[in-house]
Amino acid sequence: MDTLSNLADGFVIALTWQNLLLALLGCFLGTIMGALPGLGPSNGVAILIPLAFTMGLGATPSLILLTSVYYGAMYGGRISSILLNIPGDEPAMMTCLDGYPMAKKGMAGEALSLSGVASFVGAFLATWGLILLAPQLVKIALLFGPAEYFALFALAFMTLGGVSSTNQAKSAFAAALGLGLATIGVDTQTGVPRFTFGEVHLYDGLDFLVAIVGLFALSEVFIFLEHRHGGSDAQGRKIEIGRIYPPLSMLKQCTPTMLRTSVLGFLAGVLPGAGASLGSFISYSMEKRLVDKEGTFGTGDPRGVAAPEAGNNAAAGGALVPMLALGVPGSGTTAVLLAVLLSLNITPGPLLFSQNPDVVWGLIAALFIANFMLLAMNIPMVGLFTRILLVPSRILMPIVAMVSFVGIYGISGSTFDLLVMIGFGVMGWGLRKLDVPLVPVILGTLLGNAMENNLRRAISIDNGNWWTLIDSPLAIALWTIAIIGFVLPIIVNRKAKAKMHQKRDEEGAISD
Amino acid sequence: MSDRIFGVFGMLLAIGYALAAFAIEESFLSDAVGPKAFPLIIAAILGLSSAAIALRPEAEPEWPALGRLAEIAAAVVVMIIYAEMLPVAGFVIATAFAAAYLAWRLGSKPLEAVATGIGTSVGIYVIFHLVLGLSLARGPLGF
Incomplete structure (x- = not known):
């Protein structure tokens, strides 16, 4: 009952003209960003953060705008998967497998609308899952002391490696690199400068927004320059959509699939380190094993379109659970959303639910509203978005680069930050070439200070005794899960991961 | 080969980072852990993972011309x-x-x-x- 009244309060907050307009804008921009290959949810949200700040938005409206972009990108990714066989963003990769064959059979419209419905079902159920699960997680999180938080952060980094990369050493490297970058600046507890090398600009530490925009958005520009990929992928191809409403029989056939994969995708999203990509991957694999009796998956089976779409949208909702309830994001995009919250001086975690209930419930209500908006945008108006695919990247990428510069300059007004951002862009390009995942780097720069503070607090409380870190059953449990999460993929998962990674060369570094 | 070079570079980075961490001036008012411990842990992880990358390199990435x-x-x-x-x-x-x-x-x-x-x-x-x-x-x- 409590939940429902909270939710009602949330709707009161979300149903203002400003917030509705922001949700609409976010959904629209998000769908575009998802649809365009080269702009995914994480860099899409990243380049819009400065926009939210310059508009002087408060915490709730900013979050509404940016999570609408996040949800929208999850919807939009499928459009180019189905029409062009090129995933618009990472999580939409599995949609290519059956979506493109359907389009080739002349059923592009059906595939698009069916996947739109599947996205809606996945996101809708996941938002309910968020409502039900997050408060429970908060109850557990309230038992956490500094030692447990330290273990939780370690868990996030260690399990993140298991899914985000094929190489545990590289993800450990990425995490350490991010944490190391976070230590630059004046030490918060003793006030001594660290790793600043006398550079005054570094005393404040590196702004993680600068790091995020550089690593995600600018490195993408460099990748495009490297391949001189200036055209539009849609050029010279005929895009025919046909009917834009799915036949009822098809919906009926896919309903059990959508329900199953929504649940599965949501659970995959809640796991730390897993994101929407994993959600769509395991959803598709499970459905294939479960219902593909005649071997039609991969040849344009509607269920093969519905499964990954419901799965990735549900996972997107699921990934918000640990971000809001524990302050530990599970994926690239939720890491970027965490950066937004931190910049607005709001610390996510259990206290968020008691101290800023308006933020949490307003956001949740906005997610419901955004979801209906997205359904409306993505079925009747899908033709509009397919036309956006015709914009060639030689025009798009300069705009992306310049908006990134404007945003960072708008926040800080300093040339130094722009130079740091360029540096991060080059670093991001190099790391992507070497197949080092970028998400742990971002997570490290975001969580580094909190992680160190919890470590030092825990040990100071216990008079310098380091064993305090594994002193409580809860901490031991967290460490055990962390170690299993790190070691297990090294032993078993090679094959499954190789399969999941085979199609994702450089794109894979920005997984969500 | 790229991974080996990358791993060696990572190890050098870890050593440099650790040296810079040792050079941090301790304040006379410090908590039990101090400002050096966490960076040193990070340096260790950075070094170990770089060594692992160098010892077990993956397939060569496609470097551009x-x-x-x-x-x-x-x-x-x-x-x-x-x-x-x-x-x-x-x-x-x-x-x-x-x-x-x-x-x-x-x-x-x-x-x-x-x-x-x-x-x-x-x-x-x-x-x-x-x-x-x-x-x-x-x-x-x-x-």
Whole structure:
């Protein structure tokens, strides 16, 4: 009952003209960003953060705008998967497998609308899952002391490696690199400068927004320059959509699939380190094993379109659970959303639910509203978005680069930050070439200070005794899960991961 | 081979980071852990993972040809010049040049590149500055 009244309060907050307009804008921009290959949810949200700040938005409206972009990108990714066989963003990769064959059979419209419905079902159920699960997680999180938080952060980094990369050493490297970058600046507890090398600009530490925009958005520009990929992928191809409403029989056939994969995708999203990509991957694999009796998956089976779409949208909702309830994001995009919250001086975690209930419930209500908006945008108006695919990247990428510069300059007004951002862009390009995942780097720069503070607090409380870190059953449990999460993929998962990674060369570094 | 070089580079980075951590001046008022311990843990992880990368390298990534690398380097130089010129030349002029350059290098014809540059710059100026009120760099001409 409590939940429902909270939710009602949330709707009161979300149903203002400003917030509705922001949700609409976010959904629209998000769908575009998802649809365009080269702009995914994480860099899409990243380049819009400065926009939210310059508009002087408060915490709730900013979050509404940016999570609408996040949800929208999850919807939009499928459009180019189905029409062009090129995933618009990472999580939409599995949609290519059956979506493109359907389009080739002349059923592009059906595939698009069916996947739109599947996205809606996945996101809708996941938002309910968020409502039900997050408060429970908060109850557990309230038992956490500094030692447990330290273990939780370690868990996030260690399990993140298991899914985000094929190489545990590289993800450990990425995490350490991010944490190391976070230590630059004046030490918060003793006030001594660290790793600043006398550079005054570094005393404040590196702004993680600068790091995020550089690593995600600018490195993408460099990748495009490297391949001189200036055209539009849609050029010279005929895009025919046909009917834009799915036949009822098809919906009926896919309903059990959508329900199953929504649940599965949501659970995959809640796991730390897993994101929407994993959600769509395991959803598709499970459905294939479960219902593909005649071997039609991969040849344009509607269920093969519905499964990954419901799965990735549900996972997107699921990934918000640990971000809001524990302050530990599970994926690239939720890491970027965490950066937004931190910049607005709001610390996510259990206290968020008691101290800023308006933020949490307003956001949740906005997610419901955004979801209906997205359904409306993505079925009747899908033709509009397919036309956006015709914009060639030689025009798009300069705009992306310049908006990134404007945003960072708008926040800080300093040339130094722009130079740091360029540096991060080059670093991001190099790391992507070497197949080092970028998400742990971002997570490290975001969580580094909190992680160190919890470590030092825990040990100071216990008079310098380091064993305090594994002193409580809860901490031991967290460490055990962390170690299993790190070691297990090294032993078993090679094959499954190789399969999941085979199609994702450089794109894979920005997984969500 | 790339991974081996990368691993060695990572180990050097870890050593450098650890040395810099040892050089941190301790304050006389310190907590039980101090400002050095956490960076040293990070340095250890950085070093170990780099060693693992160097010892068990993965398949070689596809490095671009030298010309393409020069392309990226040139873009970086242009961006640095852009960042430095921003307060001097003003937002609209600097951005038009930088965007036009990027559009040109991504394969636009000269005329299209100039149009993209001016369009991007003016478009951003109108949306971000005139509509949203973000303060952009002012040049000698006032924009």
